[in-house]
Amino acid sequence: MTTPPETRPLLLAVDAPSLLHRAHHARVASDQRDRGGRPAWALHGMLLQVLEAVERFAPDRVVLGFDDRSFSERAARYPAYKAGRAEKHPELLEQIDRGAAMLDAMGLHTVTPPGLEADDVTASAATWARSHGWECIVITSDRDAFAHISDSTRVLRLINGGIGASPLLDPAKLFTMYGVEAGHYLDFAALRGDASDNLPGVAGIGEKAASLLLEAAGSMRAVWADIEHADGTTLVAALDSLSVERTGRRTGAGVLRKLAAEGAREQFEFNRSMMAGRDDLDLGLTPDVRRSTGALPLDEEAVSRVAGHLGVSTTTVLALRVLCGTTPASRADRPWLRPA
Structure with missing residues (x-):
């Protein structure tokens, strides 16, 4: 019991x-x-x-x-x-x-x-x-x-x-x-960054984009895997479906470009390691x-x-x-x- x-x-x-x-x-x-x-x-x-x-x-x-x-x-x-x-x-x-x-x-x-x-x-x-x-x-x-x-x-x-x-x-x-599951909050924070700790976020990814991204993909591990092995195809489709439903416009391709930009993943991983207690x-x-x-x-x-x-x-x-x-x-x- x-x-x-x-x-x-x-x-x-x-x-x-x-x-x-x-x-x-x-x-x-x-x-x-x-x-x-x-x-x-x-x-x-x-x-x-x-x-x-x-x-x-x-x-x-x-x-x-x-x-x-x-x-x-x-x-x-x-x-x-x-x-x-x-x-x-x-x-x-x-x-x-x-x-x-x-x-x-x-x-x-x-x-x-x-x-x-x-x-x-x-x-x-x-x-x-x-x-x-x-x-x-x-x-x-x-x-x-x-x-x-x-x-x-x-x-x-x-x-x-x-x-x-x-x-x-x-x-x-x-x-x-925040529109984020508790188990994904650290991913969300690492994307957003933390100005009080002087940790910049992933360029172009604010709180709204971060929460939408995690809702569509489930975790950043899944996001990086899709970008690495499928050029982000699954991610773009999931983001577009969700963003059209929420805002009436597609956001998948734009978010993918920001995540695939030079240094984006490194900034995310660095933030995550610094923020994790x-x-x-x-x-x-x-x-x-x-x-x-x-x-x-x-x-x-x-x-x-x-x-x-x-x-x-x-x-x-x-x-x-x-x-x-x-x-x-x-x-x-x-x-x-x-x-x-």
């Missing part, structure tokens, strides 16, 4: 730098300091968002990913990676560097993979959850995480308004947004041990001491209630996990 999704244990995987960046920009004017006089507005905002997420989703385990800021495998491979982004505020960087230690001291579980990013932690969390029969919710502002949406993983895409106002995306909602990291999670890394509830003394250092009494009270409650999270009602 299949276990209903709402009764399976739940792993909450958080892209912590996303929370810190958003909290910094929202709260920098407050100039909030902790009891040691250090900048704390981004740390406080991140903690509030973690607490809101835990209260909303009632996870059994929480893992928070951080970027390795000392070395980047992706930047070493592609020096222009993320070039063009604005310089980070020095006080934001200082809080990012303190973030993992603060959460660990509280009893939460953080992972900073050498040479990698928080995205790789959340990708590995989705794989871990599926392999252990768990559900997973990823919290991030990075669209690359959409590639990990499945029947066991949903993504809360952070937008203005925080946790409560952000959409929880499952395969059906992702398809409504590592999903094989050892997160240090032990699913069958109740009092293990990342498990809730946490120790009251540790939570009180660390949250209290931020100097906001209401946050300390909230942290104690949300993180140290005695009701097992796995017994909580989770109606948002039920199929629509």
Whole structure:
């Protein structure tokens, strides 16, 4: 008998730098300091968002990913990676560097993979959850995480308004947004490119063309195979049939020319390899041990001491209630996990 999704244990995987960046920009004017006089507005905002997420989703385990800021495998491979982004505020960087230690001291579980990013932690969390029969919710502002949406993983895409106002995306909602099956999202993103990471897309292929292409062909593996072995004949026919139905005009030949152009496939494959999160990291999670890394509830003394250092009494009270409650999270009602 299949276990209903709402009764399976739940792993909450958080892209912590996303929370810190958003909290910094929202709260920098407050100039909030902790009891040691250090900048704390981004740390406080991140903690509030973690607490809101835990209260909303009632996870059994929480893992928070951080970027390795000392070395980047992706930047070493592609020096222009993320070039063009604005310089980070020095006080934001200082809080990012303190973030993992603060959460660990509280009893939460953080992972900073050498040479990698928080995205790789959340990708590995989705794989871990599926392999252990768990559900997973990823919290991030990075669209690359959409590639990990499945029947066991949903993504809360952070937008203005925080946790409560952000959409929880499952395969059906992702398809409504982009017209792309979850399993093909990485192909879609590699075609489109990602300006925020300074990764140009395949020339002439935007979001609309990419989604139409994948709907007609099923996958880019099939597209490249048809171009290589049949000069794209099957692809053109499928695209023309679909595009005439949708727009009244044929697009197959034009799309084929763009895909067959010099460097097009190389750009696609490069983008795909850069965007794909590592999903094989050892997160240090032990699913069958109740009092293990990342498990809730946490120790009251540790939570009180660390949250209290931020100097906001209401946050300390909230942290104690949300993180140290005695009701097992796995017994909580989770109606948002039920199929629509």
